[in-house]
Amino acid sequence: DAGVTQSPTHLIKTRGQHVTLRCSPISGHKSVSWYQQVLGQGPQFIFQYYEKEERGRGNFPDRFSARQFPNYSSELNVNALLLGDSALYLCASSVEDWGANVLTFGAGSRLTVL
């Protein structure tokens, strides 16, 4: 059974551009969360979606948006990229919306903004 899959794995953008990152959760998992991890730091929560509804939002600017599709896959969009957006973007899925919140992470999408 496939794990959490993310695409693209690596990408390079320039300041001001837009990026879309994609995530497919483990089959049967209905919750998807997005995290940003800057080198040397722990992950920072961006969004959580469950059954296509946003259930949580971290302290990120409105340039960051996301959505979840009927098949539970998800997209993270970042507009007007800044140098500081360079990071590893992690998608994690879980079976339930809340509660145990045991997350399984994908391999991540490494974004470099020049």
Next chain:
Amino acid sequence: QKEVEQNSGPLSVPEGAIASLNCTYSDRGSQSFFWYRQYSGKSPELIMFIYSNGDKEDGRFTAQLNKASQYVSLLIRDSQPSDSATYLCAVIPAGNNRKLIWGLGTSLAVNP
């Protein structure tokens, strides 16, 4: 004060020794605690979670939770070079808040 604090390390232990990793948290009402392992360039993977005071054992790993003192620790017995990684502590704070709060991680090096 940071919400979840870990010693960044590196913590260096010889092969076969016990590695002890510590994590303190600021929200006294926190309910759920997680330890993730992250190899360099890879994504985090869950090792253990613990909800109740006391010890929880899984193979060579033991998580210890003390809510009164607001710390959670991870012991790794018979440490192996393959255990060398960064260990991240994550906490779900009190209230209807869906985000995990993460520490910066402790780098562990197990020397053969």
